[in-house]
Amino acid sequence: MSSYYGDRARDVPSWESWEAADDDDIVDTSEYAYASRDHILFCIDASKSMQIPFPDTTNEDGEVVRGKSALHQALEAVVKIQRSKVITGPADSVGVLLWNIDPGNTPSSSQASYKPGTQVYQKLRTINAEEIKRIVKLMERAKEQDDALGDDDGIKTKQPEIFSDNFPACDKEEELNIADVLVTCNFLFRDAGTNLAGNKRVFLVTDNDYPPGSKMNREPARTVYGDLSSYGISINTFFVDRPDHRFNPTLYWNDILQREPDDNAPETDEVPDVDGLAELADVMNDLVIRHAPKRVQFSIPLKFGGKNGDIEIGVSGYAMVSTQGKGQPKLVRMRGQTVEEVQIKSEYTSAETGAVLKDTEIGQAFQFGNEATVKNVIEPNWWESDEHQAEQQMVAEEALRLDLERRQKEDEGEEVEMAEATQGRSQQKNGGGDEKQKVIARTRLQFTSDEVAEFKSMGMKPQIKIIGFQSPDHLAIEENLKHSYFIYPNENDYTGSTRTFAALLKSCIKLNRHALAICRFRTNTQPEFCILIPQEESFTKDGGQDQPPGFHIVILPYRDDIRRPPKNMTDNLLATDRQAKLMSNIIKRLRIKAGHYRSEAYPNPSLAYHYAQLQSLAFEEDFDPTSTSAQELDKTFPKWWGMHKAAGDFMNEFNKSIEDDERATESLKPPTKRSTATQNDIPDLEEGDLRDLRGLWKTGKLDKAKVQELKDYAKFYKISLNSKTKKGDLIEIMSEYFENEKTGGNGGEKKKSKK
Incomplete structure (x- = not known):
């Protein structure tokens, strides 16, 4: 049976392709499957003060920039985050709720639980292009109206009419109690369903630091806030400063949001030099960046101490650096007005009959040597043939004869006994002449999945086994070939792993040592030598954790991985x-x-x-x-x-x-007289020098030269290769060149004679 792949390198399967992912390699996604999902509900105050434009400003070029209202800027932030999340977070959800809307002009809601004076402009659900287009067109229309007002100098800045038409503000005495607003937020998350797994947040934007009911009716707002917190919903507040009034959260908001009074205490003596929505703009800039969650790459035991690792604890490894790609496009089928994703199914067929091959009919094989000359012919095993057995018997008899001569026939009985025993063993080895010889394959290129797995693992289970400790003086920067992992203790399989891991880390830091270990991270990987570099926990100025405690695992190269620099x-x-x-x-x-x-x-x-x-x-x-x-x-x-x-x-x-x-x-001087070099000017093969190809040609061994050596020689002597790259074509061109050189044709000898 011949191999099923061709001679081209791209057709040869890679080492990793021989083995599918085992059950042990399927990482539990429960802890990070929703880590990157974000569900944001914009809760924007649309009162009259929020719709008053800020004063005009002047930019660096001296141009007048029309001021925008807080509502206008908040909706721009909504558009920005939704446009970006189409790419960076397609599974995220965004909703828009406006409150302090005129109840008489509020569109009728399908849900009677939504409080009057609130308008659900966009329900909280997975973002899609159609809903985003709706709010994008709204903002484009607002921009057109704003630009039209800006063309006439001297006209006072006004709010675009489209906002007052779509979001008419209510009167001051009709403004909502904050408890009703938070209840509506709770209902929106409830109506979104149970699929909102992940980070759930409310972005509350307002400029009113003392809303209605602030004096006597605070307890309902605290209760509703507690309900939101119990459901895992957090509230991010973005308080807007008016031009003539700085927002003071201590009057009301710190109380109902259960914040310490001094956390957001304003410095009333200072005037803010930025607009009130600067913080929201900063948050938007952070949200549009795609952050990959820190996912667990492996969870394996760590062994150290004693001869065979008497101490065993559990650790989990994390990838600190990963490459972000564009992603693979999906194959779809255009069927009328709908688009269906194509279900991919792979089948292997016979090149001779075209029939679909079963899994039992497909083997795994490696290419060894020139595939064109390797054949898997079934024939008797030479090692079990009569010729080999007769050869073995002659050797045994000769050894016995020499032994008997050396002993000078001291015991003739023993001699006869040994001869009979030897003859008996020979007959037993030949199977008594009646046993049928085994038939095996001449070449062994095919292996089972278990054999391939054994080759790769070398009998080692997935684990990290420390084999010693050494000083950092033995480390070299060029030995870091791959991205490192970061390990942290895991208590799921081994109780007390955190305590033991902390003791090991503390000892390594105190003694200024790192560990040398042999590691196998997953069942489909091969063992590698690594070093475990300790990292001490550090903190920021605010007291938060800057760097976690743990070990960085740096994979060391094997000898075959090291190459001399050019x-x-x-x-x-x-x-x-x-x-x-x-x-x-x-x-x-x-x-x-x-x-x-x-x-x-x-x-x-x-x-x-x-x-x-x-x-x-x-x-x-x-x-x-x-x-x-x-x-x-x-x-x-x-x-x-x-x-x-x-x-x-x-x-x-x-x-x-x-x-x-x-x-x-x-x-920088150009080389001269390259074409006048003789055979003696070209040294024998040394690293970086030209090989004596002329001498190889004379002895008929030009095919022993490497392709790169042929190219370097041709480049040095300015021999045109006519864009040929195959070794056979290069040898033919070089042979023709040396032949012309010998006969005085168009080769180098003719050039030298002219010289």
């Missing part, structure tokens, strides 16, 4: 002390102000561009790649004008030092 990296010219000093000045001037790289400040421009295009398609908008907004998606573009302004003088001085360096001038 010669052009190790044999470079060393900079002088002055050049190093000048470059040091450049680095100091171009250093990041924060002191370290902040990944959250630089979104992936490729992903941002991809998401922007998807949003434009979803909302039926035009996307112009040359527009300013599209170009701003790439925040990694170097600010070269600022770089030259900060370190331009040092750059020029450094460049001048390079130009004045005689060594650089010599290295």
